[in-house]
Amino acid sequence: MAVWSLLAVNSLSLGGLLFLLSAGFSLIFGLMRIPNLMHGSFFMLGAYLGASLLQRGYNFWFAALAASAAMVVIGGLVERLLLRRLAGQELAQVLLTLGLSFVIADLCLMIWTGDPIQPATPAQLGGGVRTLGMFFPIYRLAIIGIAVAIALGLWVLIDWTRLGAMIRAGVDDAPMARVMGIQVSRLFTAVFCIGAALAAFAGVMGSPFLSVYPGLDADMLPLALIVVILGGAGSLLGALVGSFIIGLLYNFGQAMFPDLAYVILFLPMVLVLILRPQGLLGRVQT
Amino acid sequence: MARSALSLSNVHAYYGDSHVLHGVSLNLGEGRLLGLLGRNGAGKSTCMNVTVGLVQMRGGAIEVFGDSIGKCQPEVMSSRGIALVPQGRRIFRSLTVRENLAVAARKPARDAKAPWNVERVFDMFPRLRERKNQNAGSLSGGEQQMLAIGRAMMTNPRVLLMDEPSEGLAPQIVAEVGRIIARLKGEGLSIILVEQNIKLTLELADDVAIINTGEVVFAGTPAALQADESIIAQHLGVF
Numbered sequence: 267m268a269v270w271s272l273l274a275v276n277s278l279s280l281g282g283l284l285f286l287l288s289a290g291f292s293l294i295f296g297l298m299r300i301p302n303l304m305h306g307s308f309f310m311l312g313a314y315l316g317a318s319l320l321q322r323g324y325n326f327w328f329a330a331l332a333a334s335a336a337m338v339v340i341g342g343l344v345e346r347l348l349l350r351r352l353a354g355q356e357l358a359q360v361l362l363t364l365g366l367s368f369v370i371a372d373l374c375l376m377i378w379t380g381d382p383i384q385p386a387t388p389a390q391l392g393g394g395v396r397t398l399g400m401f402f403p404i405y406r407l408a409i410i411g412i413a414v415a416i417a418l419g420l421w422v423l424i425d426w427t428r429l430g431a432m433i434r435a436g437v438d439d440a441p442m443a444r445v446m447g448i449q450v451s452r453l454f455t456a457v458f459c460i461g462a463a464l465a466a467f468a469g470v471m472g473s474p475f476l477s478v479y480p481g482l483d484a485d486m487l488p489l490a491l492i493v494v495i496l497g498g499a500g501s502l503l504g505a506l507v508g509s510f511i512i513g514l515l516y517n518f519g520q521a522m523f524p525d526l527a528y529v530i531l532f533l534p535m536v537l538v539l540i541l542r543p544q545g546l547l548g549r550v551q552t
Numbered sequence: 553m554a555r556s557a558l559s560l561s562n563v564h565a566y567y568g569d570s571h572v573l574h575g576v577s578l579n580l581g582e583g584r585l586l587g588l589l590g591r592n593g594a595g596k597s598t599c600m601n602v603t604v605g606l607v608q609m610r611g612g613a614i615e616v617f618g619d620s621i622g623k624c625q626p627e628v629m630s631s632r633g634i635a636l637v638p639q640g641r642r643i644f645r646s647l648t649v650r651e652n653l654a655v656a657a658r659k660p661a662r663d664a665k666a667p668w669n670v671e672r673v674f675d676m677f678p679r680l681r682e683r684k685n686q687n688a689g690s691l692s693g694g695e696q697q698m699l700a701i702g703r704a705m706m707t708n709p710r711v712l713l714m715d716e717p718s719e720g721l722a723p724q725i726v727a728e729v730g731r732i733i734a735r736l737k738g739e740g741l742s743i744i745l746v747e748q749n750i751k752l753t754l755e756l757a758d759d760v761a762i763i764n765t766g767e768v769v770f771a772g773t774p775a776a777l778q779a780d781e782s783i784i785a786q787h788l789g790v791f
């Protein structure tokens with residue numbers, strides 16, 4: 267019993283982390299139609315930057331926010347200087363972002379070498395709570411809480427503010443939105459930057475239990491991809507639901523059927539692709 | 553002669569290699585309504601799209617209230633006070649009615665007498681107020697047209713370009729759209745009305761221009777046009 271509930275908390279916290287990673291991926295893919303294969307690199311680079319700051323003795327939250335801010339800059343540069351020129355050319359975007367992810371992976375290997383780094387959990391969030399005779403690590407609970415809070419914040423931003431409506435107008439009909447005076451290109455850059463920052467934030471948040479190592483990017487990207495296909499591109503609620511489903515399948519799959527862990531992860535995605543290609547909560551493209 | 557609100561001089565435009573506008577010149581006087589007529593495919597929409605920066609002109613000049621515009625970018629033209637009610641309405645279908653209006657809101661010029669805001673649009677189109685939280689895609693054609701007009705007004709424009717606002721609407725809705733256009737003109741707005749509905753245009757317009765295969769073939773008053781049946785017959789295909 268205790269094992270199962272701990273597994274559940276671990277699943278939910280992995281789900282929270284996956285949401286932070288895939289929310290941006292989903293918005294970038296669903297709204298801007300950019301298949302951003304560097305999203306895992308944003309996660310890994312953020313995690314490495316955070317780990318370096320932590321090694322220098324900075325506060326955990328400062329490290330997480332600084333890594334996110336760095337990714338706003340890097341993401342913004344990539345979008346403005348490179349992706350912008352490839353608007354509408356999905357194959358070119360795939361090749362560019364894939365290529366950049368290799369470049370970033372090599373640069374990380376040069377800077378941080380191949381040894382994994384495992385930052386300590388932040389002191390304020392160490393330990394656990396004991397209820398119902400079980401022990402829940404506070405850090406994991408905090409990740410769940412942060413993910414849900416950010417999900418709410420994003421939902422309000424996109425669905426309930428004028429800014430969010432302007433972004434959606436740009437998605438509906440970009441040329442007409444521009445004619446109405448909406449600065450579509452700036453808004454899309456902002457969406458891309460927010461996505462990159464969230465990925466980096468997730469990278470730092472996850473580093474105490476995932477650790478940071480070469481190949482972390484390639485481990486995370488497929489998870490984001492599955493989440494978004496499962497939940498529906500562009501749907502934040504879909505990303506949230508998909509993240510928790512994948513978090514559960516990942517943990518329970520590895521605990522119960524370690525040999526089939528990947529089958530269990532990818533099977534739901536295949537089913538969704540066959541039965542409901544727009545994803546569980548995705549809108550049908552009109 | 554009224555001051556010029558918008559003028560196109562010798563404008564050329566292409567889609568790829570196909571030459572669509574062959575040196576079009578139009579002049580819209582301040583506070584006036586210019587009716588722009590022409591057959592299907594004559595180049596009317598292209599004139600509008602060039603003016604709002606959706607299509608880049610190759611050769612020619614555009615002036616807005618006497619200022620010449622270098623490169624027409626949509627955001628720039630919008631900030632210069634040009635608004636478009638596009639052909640086919642092109643409202644933001646997944647946004648609610650209210651959101652469609654809110655996203656287009658722009659502060660009016662300081663000397664504006666009656667600035668536009670969501671409430672004022674709803675006063676003009678009470679049916680939109682009833683449907684304000686509905687998705688715009690679920691509106692009827694007439695309601696969508698009203699939303700497209702309201703959305704354009706939210707930018708507090710000085711020049712309004714309307715591209716076939718009566719297209720595909722029932723006669724009583726066309727009459728309502730006509731009354732709205734007359735009212736907007738009465739408030740001093742300078743308007744270009746692109747239409748295939750000759751009767752509606754002649755009722756509303758101060759000046760008329762006819763465009764045929766990318767060239768202006770007639771420019772004058774509605775009276776002058778009506779006096780010369782042959783022009784209508786030759787260029788508008790009404791026999």
Ligand SMILES: Nc1ncnc2c1ncn2[C@@H]1O[C@H](COP(=O)(O)OP(=O)(O)OP(=O)(O)O)[C@@H](O)[C@H]1O
Binds near residue numbers: 590591593599639
């Ligand atoms: N996006 C486009 N690509 C290629 N050719 C186009 C495009 N849009 C219009 N054309 C062509 O340019 C010419 C002028 O079209 P335009 O839409 O300006 O005509 P119009 O006068 O507005 O016609 P209508 O009354 O049917 O709206 C037509 O021959 C049309 O086929």
Ligand SMILES: [Mg+2]
Binds near residue numbers: 596597598639715
């Ligand atoms: Mg047209």
